[in-house]
Amino acid sequence: MQKPIVFSDFDGTITLHDTFVELLKAFSPPGLAEELMSQMYAQTLTLRDGVTQLLESIPSDQVLNIIEFSKPHPIRSGFPEFLDFLEARNVPCVVVSGGIRLMVETVLADLKPRLLGLHAVDLDTTGEYFKVNSAHVGDTELMAKVDVMSNYEFDQSIAIGDSITDFKMAMAADLVFARDRLAKYLDEQGKDYVAWNDFFDIRDYLIQHWS
Numbered sequence: 200m201q202k203p204i205v206f207s208d209f210d211g212t213i214t215l216h217d218t219f220v221e222l223l224k225a226f227s228p229p230g231l232a233e234e235l236m237s238q239m240y241a242q243t244l245t246l247r248d249g250v251t252q253l254l255e256s257i258p259s260d261q262v263l264n265i266i267e268f269s270k271p272h273p274i275r276s277g278f279p280e281f282l283d284f285l286e287a288r289n290v291p292c293v294v295v296s297g298g299i300r301l302m303v304e305t306v307l308a309d310l311k312p313r314l315l316g317l318h319a320v321d322l323d324t325t326g327e328y329f330k331v332n333s334a335h336v337g338d339t340e341l342m343a344k345v346d347v348m349s350n351y352e353f354d355q356s357i358a359i360g361d362s363i364t365d366f367k368m369a370m371a372a373d374l375v376f377a378r379d380r381l382a383k384y385l386d387e388q389g390k391d392y393v394a395w396n397d398f399f400d401i402r403d404y405l406i407q408h409w410s
């Protein structure tokens with residue numbers, strides 16, 4: 200009997216848009232997010248250094264505004280039904296986000312207890328500006344998702360993602376669902392993946408392949 204586990208990204212994966220990118224653009228000094236983001240996408244600046252610099256440019260008194268900003272962000276369709284499907288098959292789901300916990304927990308709200316784990320970047324807000332506090336910092340990533348994966352027991356890892364922060368996790372996973380930029384990065388590496396658009400696509404694929 201196989202023991203699968205699902206590792207899902209959050210921003211642009213569970214949420215419809217890349218909420219974290221939107222947040223960085225809205226709260227960091229004008230132009231800084233665009234400048235650093237294009238360097239991160241081109242992989243000339245590490246996620247660890249770029250995202251840290253952006254988050255630490257935001258004043259700590261923005262916490263409540265960030266919560267308000269996070270609330271209306273829509274979830275991609277089929278996510279609650281996907282969780283129903285996983286629960287019926289006893290397959291755990293872990294959310295691994297390179298974004299900030301404040302935002303992830305605000306958007307997920309009542310879905311959070313249905314996850315086996317939720318990993319995201321924590322912020323220290325006691326100083327004038329945010330200070331990044333990640334439990335899983337890697338060489339190039341602020342949230343080393345492969346590190347998080349190794350804390351769980353499984354014999355089949357399923358990764359779901361949409362962008363550059365999911366690249367290493369996807370390369371390490373047994374089965375990958377990729378959309379948007381992540382699909383392009385994987386094409387370049389010749390790594391197999393299943394293209395997806397919403398969580399019904401993923402559920403339907405697994406129904407077919409697990410039966």
Ligand SMILES: [Mg+2]
Pocket residue numbers: 208209210211212217360361362364
């Ligand atoms: Mg993402």
